[in-house]
Amino acid sequence: MLKIENLHVSYGGIRALRGISLEVPDGKIVTLIGANGAGKSTMLRTITGLVKAESGSIRWNDHELLGQPTDRIIGTGIAMCPEGRRVFADLTVLENLKIGAYLRKDRAGIQEDLQSVYDLFPRLKERVWQMAGTLSGGEQQMLTVGRALMSRPQLLLLDEPSLGLAPLVVQDIFSIIKKINKQGTTLLLIEQNANMALRTADLAYVLETGNITMFGTGADLLADEKVKEAYLGKHKN
Amino acid sequence: MARILPYLLGGISVGGQYALIAIGYTMVYGILRLINFAHGDIFTAAGFFMVYAAASLPIYVSVAVVILLTIFMGVLVERVAYKPLRSAPRMSVMISAIGMSYLLQNVMWYITGGLAKRYPIIPWISNSVTILGYTTKRVTIITPFLTLILVVALVILIQKTKIGMAMRAASRDFETAQLMGIKIDNVISFTFVVGSALAAVGSLLYFSNYATVTPVVGAMPGLKAFVAAVFGGIGSIPGAVLGGFIIGISETLTKGAGLTTFSDAVTFALLIIILVVKPTGLFGEKPTQKV
Numbered sequence: 096m097l098k099i100e101n102l103h104v105s106y107g108g109i110r111a112l113r114g115i116s117l118e119v120p121d122g123k124i125v126t127l128i129g130a131n132g133a134g135k136s137t138m139l140r141t142i143t144g145l146v147k148a149e150s151g152s153i154r155w156n157d158h159e160l161l162g163q164p165t166d167r168i169i170g171t172g173i174a175m176c177p178e179g180r181r182v183f184a185d186l187t188v189l190e191n192l193k194i195g196a197y198l199r200k201d202r203a204g205i206q207e208d209l210q211s212v213y214d215l216f217p218r219l220k221e222r223v224w225q226m227a228g229t230l231s232g233g234e235q236q237m238l239t240v241g242r243a244l245m246s247r248p249q250l251l252l253l254d255e256p257s258l259g260l261a262p263l264v265v266q267d268i269f270s271i272i273k274k275i276n277k278q279g280t281t282l283l284l285i286e287q288n289a290n291m292a293l294r295t296a297d298l299a300y301v302l303e304t305g306n307i308t309m310f311g312t313g314a315d316l317l318a319d320e321k322v323k324e325a326y327l328g329k330h331k332n
Numbered sequence: 333m334a335r336i337l338p339y340l341l342g343g344i345s346v347g348g349q350y351a352l353i354a355i356g357y358t359m360v361y362g363i364l365r366l367i368n369f370a371h372g373d374i375f376t377a378a379g380f381f382m383v384y385a386a387a388s389l390p391i392y393v394s395v396a397v398v399i400l401l402t403i404f405m406g407v408l409v410e411r412v413a414y415k416p417l418r419s420a421p422r423m424s425v426m427i428s429a430i431g432m433s434y435l436l437q438n439v440m441w442y443i444t445g446g447l448a449k450r451y452p453i454i455p456w457i458s459n460s461v462t463i464l465g466y467t468t469k470r471v472t473i474i475t476p477f478l479t480l481i482l483v484v485a486l487v488i489l490i491q492k493t494k495i496g497m498a499m500r501a502a503s504r505d506f507e508t509a510q511l512m513g514i515k516i517d518n519v520i521s522f523t524f525v526v527g528s529a530l531a532a533v534g535s536l537l538y539f540s541n542y543a544t545v546t547p548v549v550g551a552m553p554g555l556k557a558f559v560a561a562v563f564g565g566i567g568s569i570p571g572a573v574l575g576g577f578i579i580g581i582s583e584t585l586t587k588g589a590g591l592t593t594f595s596d597a598v599t600f601a602l603l604i605i606i607l608v609v610k611p612t613g614l615f616g617e618k619p620t621q622k623v
Contacts (some may be wrong), residue, residue: 197498
């Protein structure tokens with residue numbers, strides 16, 4: 096269970112998060128939706144230690160993550176797919192996947208997980224020797240997800256996995272997200288595509304200019320008039 | 333042919349020495365996007381380490397001690413002058429590098445009193461050999477082979493090992509590399525270890541050709557190795573090696589043509605030409621756009 100309490104973060108002189116509290120229960124898909132610049136990415140970057148917080152607490156199982164270096168945080172069973180498909184362009188697909196397992200020493204387990212990533216993304220298996228930079232946008236996104244899974248994470252943080260992808264590929268990605276969750280991984284998903292995110296998630300938070308303004312199940316928020324108006328592009332008649 | 337052979341051999345040899353130093357420049361640039369101006373002074377310091385080590389230790393023990401001390405020094409420079417500036421603007425780190433270079437030079441002046449120190453003779457590699465009727469020190473013949481062996485070992489290290497993979501990943505994207513659990517500081521330290529070790533080997537080979545070391549004698553080969561790295565395309569290891577050989581050979585051939593006065597000028601003219609024709613150098617990476 097990830098439990099964030101009263102988190103304050105300033106980023107480039109802007110108060111990006113202003114006292115956020117939220118929970119990600121084990122085995123669930125939790126989504127954080129909000130407009131551009133609401134602080135969604137900052138949230139994930141703070142959890143993984145890429146951004147330093149001013150105050151608050153981030154508890155993950157028995158660990159306090161705040162103030163820990165990124166490699167230590169990753170070592171506690173958290174993985175993150177950064178925004179914008181940041182594959183290592185001049186490493187091969189296989190190397191990208193192997194580097195996802197950088198902290199692991201169990202060779203047999205790594206091979207096993209490599210197989211299950213191939214099962215999840217057969218396309219990657221066809222292209223293991225290709226440089227990651229030569230993949231299409233959708234394939235690169237699949238590679239970042241596969242790479243994150245290679246660390247066998249308990250908690251997977253996804254930053255805008257649908258960004259800039261064709262609608263069909265977006266559907267693929269979301270069905271894979273559900274599959275990953277069924278296999279036992281907890282997910283915290285950040286999305287601008289609120290419609291897809293709310294359909295997929297068990298629990299959802301709405302983030303507006305650094306504050307949580309709404310909380311509920313995915314279905315609740317999907318039906319909420321204010322959410323519909325602001326994030327789903329449906330106006331009241 | 334018989335007349336240019338000695339110059340060609342000498343050029344290949346000094347080129348190999350430039351290449352070994354140039355790799356240190358290019359690797360640090362590859363990962364930190366920083367020109368480590370202190371690298372040439374670390375090369376000189378390795379020369380003095382040999383002078384002082386050989387004064388009290390057996391010669392082959394001294395060689396090992398020199399390599400270890402040079403590695404220690406390279407890593408120390410990184411810790412003191414670059415690591416605290418990790419998130420500072422690149423210009424600040426560069427100024428720090430220039431400052432570090434002058435600091436090392438002046439410390440060497442202070443310790444040696446500016447006097448030339450006699451460089452010890454390393455048996456075997458300093459012995460004379462005759463090849464194709466031309467007599468030279470054995471180091472001339474060994475250098476290109478040793479350089480190539482070390483370069484091949486380095487390429488294997490970078491392409492086939494886990495730390496090599498981490499280096500390649502970090503040189504592209506620090507943040508994402510950290511998200512894989514890679515400790516960036518360790519990867520950077522390792523880069524300085526490799527670069528300094530190669531500079532130490534380069535220094536042992538280079539100074540074997542000379543009788544003495546002074547605090548400024550390393551400045552020119554350091555600068556030429558830097559030119560070699562830029563010529564080959566800074567950030568590229570094959571580029572640095574090829575650049576080293578090209579600079580070394582063209583320099584000695586100029587001398588062979590009786591134009592010794594202009595040999596340095598030719599080196600820098602080559603640099604200007606390549607920068608005009610191909611600003612990224614022979615194997616330089618295209619500037620990547622972040623989308």
